[in-house]
Every structure is written in C-alpha cells, then in structure tokens.
Amino acid sequence: MGLFGKKKRALDPADDLKNQPVPEGSHLLEVDDLKMYFHTQDGVVKAVDGVSYTLDRGETLGVVGESGSGKSVTHMTIMGLIDMPPGKIEGGDIRYRGHSLLEMTEEQMQHIRGNDIAMIFQDPMTSLNPVYTIGRQLGEGLRLHRGYSKEQALQRAVELLDMVGIPNPEQRVKDYPHQFSGGMRQRVMIAMALACDPDILIADEPTTALDVTIQAQIIELMQEMQKKNGNAIVMITHDLGVVADVADKIMVMYAGHPVEFGTAEEIFYNPVHPYTWGLIRSIPKPAGDEKESLTPIEGNPPSLVNLPAGCPFSPRCPYATDRCRTEMPELYVTETGHYSRCHFSGDAAFVAKNAPANSRSAAPANAEEGGEA
Amino acid sequence: MENREPLLHVEHLCKRFPVESGVFGRGAKRYVHAVDDISFDIYPGETFGLVGESGCGKSTTGRCIMRLIEPTSGTVIFDGQDVSQLKGKDLKKMRHDMQYIFQDPYASLNPRMTIGEIVSEPLVIHGEMTDKAERMDHVRHLLDIVGLNPEHINRYPHEFSGGQRQRVGIARAFALRPKLIICDEPVSALDVSIQAQVLNLLKDLQAEFGTAYLFIAHDLSVVQHISDRVAVMYLGNLMEYSDWKTLYDEPHHPYTQSLLSAVPVPDPDVQHSRKRIILPGDPPSPIDPPSGCRFHTRCPIAQKQCSETKPELREVCPGHFCACHCAAVNPIKETSIEL
C-alpha cells in the first residue's frame, strides 16, 4: 500500500507505542548521555557529546545553538536519520515511552518515524516532492501507518489542510507544491507531520527561511496545534527570541555539548553558563531609551575534530582560568534539574557579578531592564 | 541633521523587471514592480536602515543606487552628481566613493584569489598605491583593523569561516575609504555570536572613518540596533521612515506596527505579555501589486479609500514620514484589534 516499493502492513493500534502508557518513573522521551561521533578522513568529529534531557507530553523544548553545535545532529539521531557509517553512536541511550530507540530494528523505526515522532525541516521549498500533489503527499503517511484507503487519505488530507489554516482545502489538495507560497508550504509540512497525530514533533529551524510576519503565523499555528493535540515539541533554532516565545525548557548547545539546560525561566532570568550569557548579550535588544552596545563572544567556534582541552568554550570565554583550559567541567545540577557545564556555575558571587543585566541573579544594580513592545 | 546637504539623494526611484508572459511572450508585457517610486536622503556619516521582508525590493534599491542594475526611472544624486547619468570614467569615480558589502560571505569572495589580492583589488582598479609593497602594507593594515591576522594575506577564502570572510569583505569595502557603503544583509548569513562581532566592527569603523551606511536587512532588531534612521519597505514602497527611536516607540503605519509585534523578543515575560498583531496571508505578488495602498489586502484597519488611492508619504511629526490614509486618524494601538 506504500507509494513506493513493497506493500506495508498497517500497524495494529494495540502495538502502537503511542497508545501504550508511559512506564512508571520514565518520561515520554528520555535522551541519556547520547554521544554521536562521525568518523571522517580528517579525524573523529564529536558532533554530539553527552546530550541528556527529558520531555513529556504537552511540553516544548527549545534547543539553541550556533551552526555546528550539534543541535540538529542530536535530533537526526533520535529520528534514526544519520547514516552509519560515517556516524557511530558511541554511548548513551534514547528512550521513547521507556523503549530504547537505539535497539529497534529499521522496520520498527519506520513505524516510529512519522507515526510517533515526526519532524519538520527548515526549508519548505525542498521538503516537498514537486511531482506529487499535496493531497497525495499528505495522505502517504496515513496510508503507510494507518492503512487508510486512497479516498480516506484524501478526505483526511482535506481536513488537515483546513486545520492548518489553508483556505479552500478541497481545491488545494489537488495542487502541486510549486503552487504554494513558502509560508503555505510550511503549513503543509506541519499538517503532514501532524497527520498521524504524533507524540513528539521535532521542528528543525521551522521558521528560519520565512519572513517575520509569516514566522509569527507559523509559531502561532504550532502552539495552537499543540494545545489541541497535546503533543510535545522540540524546537531547534538559533533564535533566542523564538524559544522565548514557545519553550518551556531550553537546552543550550555548544560544540556538541549541552552547556546549559533548564526551564525557560531559568535560562533567561537565571542563566549560569558564560556561553548562555554571551548569547544573550550578542542579541540586539529591542530598543530602550539608549542603544546598548552588543557584547559579542570573541573568536570562532572550535573545530569538532580538534576540540580544545578542558572546557570547549574556554578559548572564547572571558572568565576562563587555567583550570578551565585543562579540566573538563562536571555538570553542575540544581535541585530543579537546571544544569550547567561550567566550573563556576555553583559560585553565586561569580554568577551575580558576571551574569547579563536582565538576569535576576545578577547584582541588583543592573537588574530589570526595559523592553516594551 | 536636515540642514546639511545629503550625501545621497534618492528621488522617485523605480525599477521594473519584465516577465515573460504567454508561451510566445505575446500579449501585454507584464512587470515585476520591484521598486516603485521611493525617495529618501542619506546624510554624511549616518546609518540609514532599510528593512522589509523578502521580495520587498530593498536589495534592488541598493543595487540600483550602486548602478549594479539600471533603474527604470528616478534620480539618484550622490555627492552632488546624478548617478543615473554617469558613464565610463565618472561612473568609476563614483564607485570609488561608494562601496558594497554583500550578504553571502561565500559567494562574494573570488575563490581563486588570495585575501591580499581581494582586499587590494579596489586599489589596483583605481590605480592607487601603484607600489606593490606599499599596497600590501595597506592591506595588512586593513586586515588588522577588521580583526584578521595580517599574516594571512596569502591565504584563500576557503580557509576562513563565514564571519572571517565577512571581515574580508568589509576590509575590501573600506580599502578606498569610501563615503558611503551599501551593506546588503551583511550579517544575516552569520551565527548570532559572530553577527554581534560584525555589527560592532561596522560601528567602530564608522566611528573612525565617518562613513555613511545604507544598511539593508530583514531583521528589524539588527537594523534598529545599528541605524540612526530606519525606513520600512513593503512591496516596493516605502511605508514609513523616521529616526530609529520614534519608529520603535511610535510606529504610525499598521505594517510597521505588525512587523514590530512579530519580531520575537528574547525575553519570555515580554513575549508572553505583549499584544501581537499577526497579519493574515502572504504578501501579494509584485507582478500585479494591489491597487491603492500596497498593504491594504493584509491591513487590519483598511478602509475603502485604501484600495482606491495610494497614500503619499506625509510628515506626521518632524522627520517622521508615513504613507497611510488612516494612520494618524486611527492608529492601530488604540483600535485594539484582537486577531
């Protein structure tokens, strides 16, 4: 019944992981010290090195980092979309409703992908196949995972288009991708990702290619869909503004490592890692009375093949000491689960002295700064 | 500021690109109205920000001013000379004083030339510093100013990261000490931390050399940060312009207001508490732009006259221009539209 190649048996709903309860003491998605290395000619690229987080239904995790920080590779690994070789999982585990995704066969993973965990990509222009109608592409997952007939799939495609706010869906299902604008295509991608009502929606820079007014539409749509379906969202982005908008939890990544993880509240108002501070200071603030000058992070991200000794951020960190340059910091974890990979995160005086002005743990002299819209 | 002579005076600038229509190109010729009758001034040493969404014509405006593409009509007066009439030697002279920084740090440097050759090329073209040793000294100095290692003069662009390449592009633009630099999305291809480095560099260089910038970008917060005055473009038209602070605090045009409200603010409390105006639909095609006000198809406060007559840019406060029939009468903030 698949569009391509061999006929696939639709999954019995009872076997569907999505319909099984999350085991006691575990979470919807648990990523546990995941390590993903690429073995290349130039050496071992430690693209993902020790990522851990948990996610439950209805939550949104924001993953922030620069290009090459491993934020996308982590989630391609979760989806089982990394070619191995050159990729190799060097440790850790990914558990979905208590089941390890790394132990699953390719066939089991195919049931997971799209059905339980769905992904949308940055570029809506190339994510859709130009030779099939939108309706056919939307219905493909349903026919694959749910065993829908052609008519049922088309009927559902119309509903999905309507749900994501595409006007005149009965007509539009018969259209081809080039007949849609960029924002409309991203809506189609969201409809496609939500077609099988997945538990987790991984969105890899879903709005980066879009204009700001369209970005606002798409973010609102994703939030609305989440409210309705109760799914979890992983929002991968380089834009702190976008995560401030949507995220409940935030993971900041640098050179393959999660350097800080916490609730949105913690990351924005009580950040403890110098890289997070650097990111916050790098963004032009929506104007107050005077223009604040930006404090960029000096230097360039390190080579993942040839990581500096000690803390990978130490060459660019304004507070780095000799200890930072020789010794990899342990995770500093608070009782709320907020963690940071810095020797000094536990030093309240250091944090108060150096944290950015809008941080609530910063010295009171420079607390609370404006930003009214 | 208004008393001084403008360095660049743009008046009624238009650029239309013909599009093929019909199988044999017959029938009425159709045009993309990329830039449609825009006027503004840039004064010496200031930064004029031009912001808008993709396809609004902001880059086309920059390229027309530089004469990288020929404007369809309108006047561009740079440093007292009508740019659109310049030919040959005079055009070359104009390009001595006006330089361009490109968006894509990968495509804007010739991969077959060394960094030294790239940065010295404007000097060679304009016959300045004919002595090679002197020229290379100057290039080393320029590399140093933009924060690159002068020892890397013999390296090739592919050996550098995106942010470093953009610094090379900036060094090249400053080689001739121009009076105006058109910065076409110079930081949008860069990572956040690198973006801040480049923005600071541009500010520092401006402070040192007194160069004026036409800063074109889609990112409103970046434009606000670097500009003295900001203009908002939509579908080839200027909708509103004023000094950066007024535009931010008291936007008159509904498009500016929605643009400002759509920019995500990196502060969850602000983000969750503020009112957002989400515009419906997509920007219309510039091939057959809407009649009257270009924005009326998406405008939350559009009236009947908006689809009939095109609003002129009016000075709503000194130095603050806005092209909207309803703006002054009925600013969106007071109508409290819930969308």
Next chain:
Amino acid sequence: MTDKNTKLDQQAEVVEADSEQVEASKPSRTLWSDAWNRLRKNKLALIGAAWIIFVIVVAVTADLWAPQLLGSPTEIDSATVAANSKLPPSLEHPFGTDATGRDQLVRVIYGARISLAVGVVATLISTAIGLVMGGIAAYYGGIWDTIIMRLADMFLAIPYTLFVIVMLAVIGQGIQNVFIAIGILGWPSIARVFRSAILSVKENDYVDAARAMGASDLRIIARHIFPNSVASIVVYATMNIGGAILTESALSFLGMGVTPPTPSWGIMIQDGQKFLQTEPWLMILPGLAILTTVLAFTLLGDGLRDALDVKMKDA
C-alpha cells in the same frame, strides 16, 4: 538544509574552517594544490594519467628505438612477406605481424602518434573556437547568445561522424584535414559547457563586487570569470581528447582518415577485421589500444572534475 547531507556538509565546513585557524603556522594551500591533493587520492584517475603518460612517452620516443627493435612500421619487405605474414604474438613480435609481414607492435606505437596528435590538436581547435563562442554568448548575451547557441544546436543536430565524412569529402583527405574537420565540428559542446560555466560564475556576488569597485569588463572576465569557469573546460577537453581519438579511428576504419601506409589504429582494425575468425589478435590488439587510451582520458577527466570542483569545499 533539508537533508542530512547538507547538515553534515555544514558541519564539516565549520570543522574545516576552524582546523585552519588552529594551525595558523601551516603554509597556505592554493586551490590548485588542493585539487592535486584530491586527485592524488583518486586511484582510477591516477591509473588513467599513468597510462596516458606511458603512451605519450612511447609514441614520442618511438623513432629512437622502435624501428631498430621491431622493424619499420610502414615498409613492406617483399622478400619476407609470405614467411612473416600474420604471425601470432611471440617474443620476437609481441603483437604478431600483419598480412604484409610488418610488426604489429611497432604499428600500434606509431599509430599512437597519429591518434594522440589528432586527439590533442583537434581538441585544441575545438576548445579555442568553443571558448570564444561560448564566452561571447554568455558574457554579452542577448542576440549574440541566440545566434551562437542556435548555430551550436544546428551543429549538434547533424550526425557527427557523417558530418566529418562529408567535410573531409569536401576539403580532401589527409592528416591536417582530419585535425581541422574534427576540430571544427567539436566546438559546439565546448561552447555550451563554457557558456553555462560562465553563466553560473556570473551569478556570484564577487562578480558584482568587482563591478561595484569599478572594474572593467576585461578585468572581470580575466580575473574573476575565466579562472573560475576554466576548470570545467579542462575537464571537458580531457574527455574530448578521447572522443577525438575515437572519431579518427572510425574515419580511418571507413577509409576517410589517414591514408595508408601511415599506421593508424583505425586502419589496423580495418585491415585486421578480415581475419577476425582466424587471426583475431590483428584486430583485437589495436582495438585494445584504442579502448585503453580513450578510457584513460575519461578516467582522468572524471578525476579532474572531482578534484577541481571548488564547490565541494566552498559552497
């Protein structure tokens, strides 16, 4: 950015750029030395190149040793024709002898001279015409582009070998005319490749950057467009040499190319085909010479394409 490969490329790109910054003392690599480093890793291309060099050396130095060892490639010794005719390969005659008792190996070696000469000279002629035509079409565009490209289409629409034969029939046989005929008819493909290379290079911002600096057309072509589009021509020309060798062989086989007794691979196959049933080496060995040489040029061309592709590291 949608598929993982781009993601990984991006990643690799960052890695690349930064490993450079770490080793600031390392000498700068030029693009050509980079290309050579990549070519060196391509075994097939190296085999191709080695074979081409071997054939060239043998063909060029043939006068110094081949006739002494193996006898004249052209003269027929009437006294020994009968005794030496169609001898199978042996130590004395590694490739055997032909119907008139001449050593086959020496004829293959001298045939290589003809084949290589035709390949190289004809390709040079095609490339020269192709570069000018493609360059004008791409840079000036408009009506020039239309005229030149429609002309190229016309050339390409006519069966190539047939066209060469007709042309040779008009201008007469002989080695120079073979050069000219193959050379002239080869330009449209080169022009097309060069034109599209220029058009894609022209899109790059550095061309606009040069214009914005006030650079002249000549400077833009010479410094920016040509160096970045020439790689595709090097690749195409290399492959074209193999094609020209094939055409020459086909012409000689049909009796339209080089005239006997000058040895040419095509003529040898033509002579040998009569004996395919009984003495197959007479045809197979010269055939192998063509096959290996053309294959060598193709492999080298493929290798060059991969090695010279700046976009692999750069885009």
